[in-house]
Amino acid sequence: MENAHIYIPIEAAAEYLIDDGFEKIFKEGRLLTMGKKYILVELSYYNMHHGFYALVFDLQIAGYQVILAHPERYSYFHDKWPVYEDLKARGILFQLNTISLTGCYSPKVQKVAEKLIDMGFYDFVATDMHNEEYLANFNKSLYIPHLQKLVESGRLMNHNLI
Template sequence: MVDFHSHVLFDVDDGSESLEMSMKMIEQSISEGVRILALTPHHIKGLFEQAMENKESYEEKFQFLKKKYEDRIELVKSVELMIREDLLEELQSGKTFGYGGSKTVLVEFNLLEVPTYAEGLFYKMKKEGYQVILAHPERNKALREDPELLYHLHDLGVLYQLNAGSLLGQFGEKVTKFSKELIKVNLIHAIGSDGHKDKVRDMRIRHAYEEMKELNPEAYERLLENSEKLIRGESVEVLPYKPWTESVKVRVKKKKKKSFLAFLGF
């Protein structure tokens, strides 16, 4: 198994608070059967900038953990990037980076909205050779209310990373239901624990792989084929998406959803 999303790096954001906690989190990943674990501290302007503002410290902590566990689990350094209009420029200048320094990047939205500039930004990133993985789309209110936005972004090459905790009900029943639907329609391409601590929001992830296998065996097999390639920055072939269920379409239609162009101000 590959874990695409964790906050194991200590003392840089709202994740691990100490080296001891980081070690407990990694041990939990190993016990879950994870072979490759990405360390993805937040990079949010004005809130969590320490990981990228002090890359030497990041590197020292990462190298210590990597060496300590090199015979038991592979650690990959990366960042969870809060979307912003100058994100491409930050990547190109080296201020931030993708998985293992590659052009495969983990990007997050806030939990309420899809920024009006997102489509244009992702289009430019794709043209420049970047592969965007959107973190936990199931937790975003706008996407849950208008699933068509997911299809628009996926048509631009955006892939989706599911939080394992979403299937455990950590973020509410609506998020859990939406997560299962994403799996069924082939719109989950990576799984992450999004582990923040050694308890509560921890590193459990095996159940998510198992539930995906049960809900959509074909998508599960493709996930296993793709995960290691994707986290190494290699290109992958994903399954075509399926139509959203009629019950959800009716629910969305009753809300008189706005089109994506309306979000762009047209």
């Protein structure tokens, strides 16, 4: 690529699990962000960290914009729609994992993702492709009407990450 004079900038970023170790990384100033000050976080699949809201507040005070990765996958939120509304009211941005729309995690995760799209809650879309095994479901997701609806909504902020 160098010989062809093709320049592709590469930047490091991270998805942070909100757990007891996250606060230390934050306080030490070692966060890798996307774009200016977007910070991608995820929660445990078993329960929400006891200090989540306080950490989000501290991040926001420090100038970060918090993006919650794949909120459709946290089963402890599924039947508690006011929690999603509260997260959005606190300024937390949502990132859809496209393959959640295929039902590969569960039919419930798929339905929650569809409803969050219908409610206009997603701000970003991503593949969350950790390995090659996800590729077939990603390709399948490209033809799902709800993903098309989200992409065509004009709401997505992915361009802000560059």
